Amino acid sequence: MFDELKKRANRKSIVAYVIFGAITLVFIFFGYQTFNPNVAGYAARVNRTVISVAEYNEAFQRLSKFYSQIFQGQSFGEEMESRIRKTALxxxxxxxxxxxGAADMGLLVPVVEIQKYIIDVPVFQEEGKFRRxxxxxxxEQRHMSAAQFERQIEKDLLIDRLRKITALGLTPPEPMVQRKLAEESQKADLDFVKISESEFNSKPSSQEVSSWLANPENLSSSQNYFEQNKPEFSSEEQIxxxxxxxxxxxxxxxxxxxxxxQIDExxxxxxxxxxxxxxxxxxxxxxxxxxxxxLGYFGQGRMVPEFEKVAFSLKPGQVSEPVETQFGFHIIKVEDKKPSQVSNFDDVKxxxxxxxxxxxxxxxxxxELQAALSKSQSVEPLLKKHGLKWESTGEFSLDADFIPKLGAFDTLFEAVYSLKKPSEIFPKVILDAKAHYVLKLKSLKTDKERAGQSEAQVKSRLAQEYSTQFLEKWGSELETKGKVQINPALGMM
Structure with missing residues (x-):
């Protein structure tokens, strides 16, 4: 088991930690906000349970706030927002x-334990005493009954109990403990160059485009791209x-x-x-x-079926009869309709x-950058030629789950661990999704505050990390055996 877990440890899976590593009531730490319950319908169905769009939207808002703190308030582009949405779901x-899975194994959480947890939540207290x-x-602000909320608490406590049980049976090997001690006692700062589709300004001139399309082979390539990616050039009906x-x-x-x-009046x-x-x-x-x-513009699959059926049957300016859904009675007025559109090739070539x-x-x-790095040549002339500049991550601990401004992915951490001397450049261009990076170590120094930790403390944390990774793997196995349906309207199939 440890061989598998050690491999997974390199992933630095903060997502798994947020799900399994601690009780997930993150509103305690990140605040909570009201949400629109009528952005309804389902986000996913997991065996016998429905995850609503409202739950999904709230999870997305919480996770966005979490990532915003991790990335020091940086704004997110569409690509990053899409990834956060997928992560939330x-x-x-x-x-x-x-x-x-835990419930099916017979694990239970006593009602008194759920009640005690709620009573102890600081959000519900004044001067240390619970305020009903x-x-x-x-x-009321979350549009939830006490039973619904307490069921969420029960799930979180159930997962937390399972995590603690698995941690008891895991003893980290000594080499891993020593490596963790070394990682936690060092801070690094990186310089990096980012080359992404959205940020790299490489838009060709109109003359370059015309010349390129004049070549029959290139025109055929464009036609093939159009045929293979028609959804990119179409839009669904919206109201x-x-x-x-x-x-x-x-x-x-x-x-x-x-x-x-009241609705009839x-x-x-x-x-x-x-x-x-x-x-x-x-x-x-x-x-x-x-x-x-x-409610703004929305397409099919974004609302509960009863609401959606009536809304899409109305013409602009029309007002519906009262409509009953799980959220109450609605009166709907459609103000505008955008028909579905499919562009032809000549319009988009x-x-x-x-x-x-x-x-x-x-x-x-x-x-060109990879060729220079492979030959240990300076990349500065190429960076200047293409208008690319170094950015800095700022200091971070080597055991961090995220690297500021860069994120978390396997090749990134492997590259960081391999850099030992200031100004040393990693000899490969690394890739994360659609972005490529050149990395250079700016500084590496001892974190005096964390250098004196005991092996026992590190062993305890590693056991919890292994437990988290085990639950993540177990959850993936359960998912393949179960029935999970994602709402296709979310665009995450």
Whole structure:
């Protein structure tokens, strides 16, 4: 087992740690925010359990805040945001799979333990004492019942209990302990050059594009690209809508009757009066109320089926009859429709040619840099030629899960561990997704604050890390045996 775990240890999987390494109620550390419950439907189905789009959006917001702190407040581009969204959904799916697996093994969390955990949460306390009104307000802001929230706590405690049980049976080998001690006692600072599709300015001139397309072979290449990537040049039907929501308790028929009466009273006014003003006055959707019920543009699969079916049947300007969903009663007004569009080749051939030429130039730059590094030649002339500049990560511990401004991936950590002397450059261009990097060690020094740690402390942390990695691997195995369905509308198939 240790051979496998040691290999996985090199991955520095912060995602696994966030899921399995500790109780995952990160609102305690990163705050919490309300979310729009009507951005509804499902994000994923995991065997017998549904993960809602609302849960997914909230997880994405929490993870974005977490990464923002890791990357020191840097703004994220579309590519990074897409990766964070996928990570957020992966976390929710993995957490659910492992919690189900633990329950199937017979592990239980007593109700009293769940209650004690909630009572001890600082968010729900004033001067060290539990405040039920704080707890109730928190649940209301999250549009959750106490039972739903306590089920989340139960899952987290279940995973935490399983992690501790597995950690008891794992003893890290001495070489790993010594390596960890060495890593934790050193700080590094890197200089790096980033070459990515979004940041490397290699857009060809109009003359270059025209000349390139004049070649029949190049024109054929563009045509092939178009045929193989048609979704890139098309857009789905979208509508822009507002809504008014009146909520009710699904387990209380009287609550539902009251809500039905209220929505029926509002409906005639919604047809003839200012819908935006009525939404601000009556809607109980805290996520869109202040915006007059505005839900923006959305496509198929983004809302719950009952809501979506009615919304897409309306013409711009039309107001629906009351619609019942799991969130309450809605009145919907469609303001605009964007039909699905598919571009023809002639409309996009210039754009395709620009993309192919830019990518060709970027590959040439990477090949030139790799050739220079392989021959131990200076890369400075090439960097100057192509307008590329060194950036600095700032100091970080060698045992860090993330390297500032660069992230976390296997080849990155392997490169960092191999650099020993200031100004030493790693002899290969390394790759992470769509970005390539040249790395240079700026400085390496002892972290005096962490140099005096005991072996026992390190062994304990390593056992927990191995336990986390074991659960991650176990969760992956359970996922292959179970049934996981991701909503295709999220674009993460």
């Amino acid at each position: 992966d976390q929710l799916v993995s957490r659910e799979i492992v919690a189900q 009104d704080y707890y109730s307000m928190f649940l 822009k809508a507002r809504h008014i929501l009146i909520k009710f308790d699904a387990n209380n028929s009287q609550s539902k009757d009251v809500a039905r009466k 509002i409906h005639p006014r919604a047809v003839g009066e200012n819908f935006e003003a009525l939404a601000k006055e009556f809607s109980q959707d805290v996520g869109s109320k202040e915006q007059g019920g505005d 210039t754009k395709i040619a620009e993309k192919i030429l830019a990518e060709t130039k970027r590959k040439t730059v990477i090949e």
